[in-house]
Amino acid sequence: MSATQGRTAIACFGEALIDFLAVPAVAGQPRQFAEYAGGAPANVAAAVARLGGNARFVGMLGADMFGEFLMSQLRAMGVDTSYTVHTSAARTALAFVSLDADGERSFSFYRPPAADLLFREEHFDPACFDDAAVLHVCSNSLTEADIADTTLAGMRLAREAGAMVSMDLNLRPSLWPEGVDPAPRLWDALAQADLVKLCRSEADFLIRRAGDEKAMLRRLWQGHAKCVLITDGSQPVRWFTRDADGVAPTFAVTVIDTTAAGDAFVGALLHRLVERGAGVDSLVTLLDDRVALTDALRHAAAGGALATTRHGAFAAMPGRDDLDQLLRPISRTEP
Secondary structure, three states, rough: OHHHHHHOOEEEEEEEEEEEEEOOOOOOOOOOOOEEEEEEHHHHHHHHHHHEEEEEEEEEEEOOOOHHHHHHHHHHHEEEEEOOEEOOOOOOEEEEEEEEOOOOEEEEEEEOHHHHHHHHHHHHOOOOOOEEEEEEEHHOOOOOOOOOOOHHHHHHHHHHHOEEEEEEOOOOHHHHOOOOOOOOOHHHHHOOOOEEEEEEEHHHHHHHHHOOOOHHHHHHHHOOOOEEEEOOOOOOEEEEEEOOOOEEEEOOOOOOOOHHHHHHHHHHHHHHHHHOOOOOHHHHHHHHHHHHHHHHHHHHHHOOOOOOOOOOOOOHHHHHHHHHHHHHHOOOOOO
């Protein structure tokens, strides 16, 4: 079954956490942080929902006030939380975020332990994939062996159910245990993904391990990958399919917070692809259509750019009107 045959849900699996964003310091006052809902896969779900898409979050939250806050925020955004579970065995993860003068962020994570790491294969309800066009994951659910096995199992279950698989590497070295090389688990997960999104530093990490860029791409093409995207802040997006490659422009905006830019990019991309009828069986045909690919990448770039103009993660996700306004100077092809 393809997206045009009723598969419209974009299921996002993995972490949801609280971002405590440092607010501007006031002389003589204690340091303060503002609470925002976040976590890479949850951010993607929020991005899809804000654009009017059928978004679903699959994961585990702590039975604590932060887990309750995240549930309320996901539901307020319009995200389906029917397949989100809770545990009292660990608390919801936290991240403290500071911004430099250019809005670039740095993280201090309070994880592990964390509730999202306790999700296991048996927690997947097969029904969550029945209408899914896409399952989206990132590497933050690969940092420990058990949750890595769960993530790979989820990717396989989604594919067996007829969904395509998306992965944003979203590599955070500080989340990995000392002495653990992320590369083997990263390659295992990347091999299961139809769509792969890397930022420049993540691409460089894989390139160093593979030998050069061509070797990295060859290894990705050995798996299920059909499209690889490399983002680099305000620089053009590089795209690769098995038969072609090119660049796509980004948008000039006033940046205040880059926390959720990559997640907004992915959310807008997946939403537009599914809107155009992309599914596991039709993705290659869509990617071979240069007009359709260019259109999807413009939506992705616009989503990522707009997210940098606001603070927070969920709170920064643009709505459809925001996206359309940024895209309006260039004629847009409707699905």
